[in-house]
Structures are given as structure tokens and as C-alpha cells.
Amino acid sequence: MQGLRQQIEEVAAAVRQRTDLAPRVGIILGSGLGGLADEIEGATAIPYGELPHLPQSTAVGHAGRLVLGELDGMPVVAMQGRFHLYEGRSASQSAMMVYVMKALGVRTLVVTNAAGGINPQYRVGDPMLLDDHINLMFRNPLVGVNDDELGPRFPDMSAPYDVRLGEAALAAARRENFVCHRGVYAGMLGPTYETRAEYRMLRRLGADAAGMSTVPEAIAAQHAALPCVAISTITNECSPDKLGETSGDEVVHAADAASGKVRAMVRAVLAAVG
Numbered sequence: 001m002q003g004l005r006q007q008i009e010e011v012a013a014a015v016r017q018r019t020d021l022a023p024r025v026g027i028i029l030g031s032g033l034g035g036l037a038d039e040i041e042g043a044t045a046i047p048y049g050e051l052p053h054l055p056q057s058t059a060v061g062h063a064g065r066l067v068l069g070e071l072d073g074m075p076v077v078a079m080q081g082r083f084h085l086y087e088g089r090s091a092s093q094s095a096m097m098v099y100v101m102k103a104l105g106v107r108t109l110v111v112t113n114a115a116g117g118i119n120p121q122y123r124v125g126d127p128m129l130l131d132d133h134i135n136l137m138f139r140n141p142l143v144g145v146n147d148d149e150l151g152p153r154f155p156d157m158s159a160p161y162d163v164r165l166g167e168a169a170l171a172a173a174r175r176e177n178f179v180c181h182r183g184v185y186a187g188m189l190g191p192t193y194e195t196r197a198e199y200r201m202l203r204r205l206g207a208d209a210a211g212m213s214t215v216p217e218a219i220a221a222q223h224a225a226l227p228c229v230a231i232s233t234i235t236n237e238c239s240p241d242k243l244g245e246t247s248g249d250e251v252v253h254a255a256d257a258a259s260g261k262v263r264a265m266v267r268a269v270l271a272a273v274g
């Protein structure tokens with residue numbers, strides 16, 4: 001067995017020692033969105049430090065543990081904290097948990113994140129369903145020898161985000177009467193936020209929002225043939241003509257304040273998974 005697959009199996013085996021629950025949906029909780037895990041019933045929480053091969057999660061607003069249990073009757077596993085490239089992780093490390101979740105039984109992945117709104121129509125607190133992304137991290141989790149048991153050497157990326165499940169998330173926004181955009185996420189390496197000129201460039205490239213995560217996870221999901229839905233919360237407005245200062249605390253606070261909208265959308269996806 002190749003190194004990565006062995007690590008995946010060992011992490012999954014360590015999780016199985018802690019709970020019999022076989023999760024069907026995996027949820028990655030972004031900055032300020034970890035509170036959704038508190039709604040999981042019958043929860044088993046496992047700090048990443050108690051699992052093999054996993055680094056500590058160091059990002060602000062990321063608790064760093066896996067939570068397994070039921071959300072609206074659906075068996076789920078939630079990552080309360082993710083691994084970013086700017087924490088010094090390789091793209092492969094930052095995406096490994098996607099394969100672990102699949103090994104545990106997950107068949108759908110829901111990814112959430114905090115992002116800067118580049119589209120001038122976007123306001124702080126608005127959710128954005130990812131329609132597509134642009135990988136400007138210049139890193140890819142699939143670099144290296146491909147393990148054909150995990151997925152194909154050259155995965156198709158023409159539609160990385162599941163349209164039907166995305167529609168269910170948008171329908172929740174319509175039902176609950178809040179604005180939800182559908183747009184393109186630019187994945188940046190970070191940890192600096194972007195300069196005015198960079199935001200202007202990103203807009204010209206066709207991006208609606210920018211963040212420092214999600215892309216490696218979505219690539220791994222595509223590689224592993226896991227349908228994926230991703231939702232950003234716009235935490236700072238960064239159209240170049242009205243750019244102010246941004247801080248990590250401001251981002252976490254804005255994501256937390258708007259988290260009820262993302263929670264409603266995640267629940268709608270769970271209901272649509274059936």
C-alpha cells in the first residue's frame with residue numbers, strides 16, 4: 001500500500017476505535033463557522049492531536065477536532081478546523097482528510113469558508129455558493145505519484161461543484177428570504193490578504209470572492225469522486241475602490257455573525273442528500 005493510502009487507513013482506523021458511527025456526509029467548517037458542530041447530536045469529538053498523521057490546526061477560529069454524530073438524523077463527520085497551506089502544510093496534507101472521510105463512509109462533501117467579497121454587489125454577511133474556482137495557490141494536492149485506488153491521474157475539473165445539491169442550498173436561501181450569491185472563488189496561498197492591485201486583478205480574472213482554503217479539498221473530492229458543495233461567507237468587502245483594512249478577528253467575527261445562513265444552507269443540502 002502506498003504511503004498516503006496507508007496514512008488514510010490509519011487515521012480512519014483510529015476514528016473507528018472511538019465511534020461506530022458511519023458518517024454519510026462530511027462537513028468542513030471554515031473560519032468562524034465551527035459552531036455548526038455544536039448542533040451535532042450524540043457527538044463524539046476527537047482532537048486532531050489524538051489521531052495519527054494529523055498536524056495541529058493553528059488558524060484563528062479553527063478548533064482543531066473531528067466531530068461525529070447526527071445532524072437532522074443524518075450521520076455526519078465535521079471537521080471543526082481545517083489545514084491551510086499557509087500553516088506550512090503541503091497541499092496533499094491539507095486535503096488528506098477528504099480521503100479519510102470517504103474511507104469512513106462519506107459520500108457527499110460540504111465545504112464552508114470565509115472569503116473576501118471582490119464582486120462589488122457582495123456585502124459582508126452574504127453567503128456565496130461556489131459555482132467554480134480559480135486555483136491561484138499554484139499548489140495541487142495531486143502532485144506526485146498517483147494512487148489509482150484513490151482516483152484517476154488526470155481528474156476532470158469541468159464541474160467541481162455539484163449542481164443539484166447547490167440548487168438545494170440556494171432554495172434554502174430563497175425560502176428563508178436572505179440573499180445568496182453564486183460565484184467564482186479564487187484560492188490564494190495567503191496568509192496575507194490581497195493588495196488593492198491583487199483584488200483588481202482577481203476581479204478581472206473572473207473571481208467574485210477570495211480565500212485561502214477550499215480549493216485543495218475540492219480537488220481531492222473530485223479525485224475521490226465525492227460530490228461536493230462549497231459555501232463561502234463574505235466577511236470583508238474588497239472591491240478595490242473601497243478597500244479598508246482587514247484582520248483575522250474581523251473575518252471570524254463576521255463569519256460567526258452570519259453563520260445562521262450557512263447553517264440553513266448546509267441543512268438543506270443534508271435534506272437533499274436524502
Ligand SMILES: O=P(O)(O)O[C@H]1O[C@H](CO)[C@@H](O)[C@H]1O
Pocket residue numbers: 029030031032059082084112113114115190211212213214247248251252
Ligand atoms: O477558508 P477559511 O478556513 O474559512 O479561512 C479564511 O479565513 C482566514 C483569513 O482570515 C483564511 O484562513 C481564509 O482561508
Ligand code: HPA
Pocket residue numbers: 114115116117188193194210211212235236238246251
Ligand atoms: O479577503 C480575503 N482574502 C483572502 N482570504 C480571505 N479570507 C477571508 N477574507 C479573505
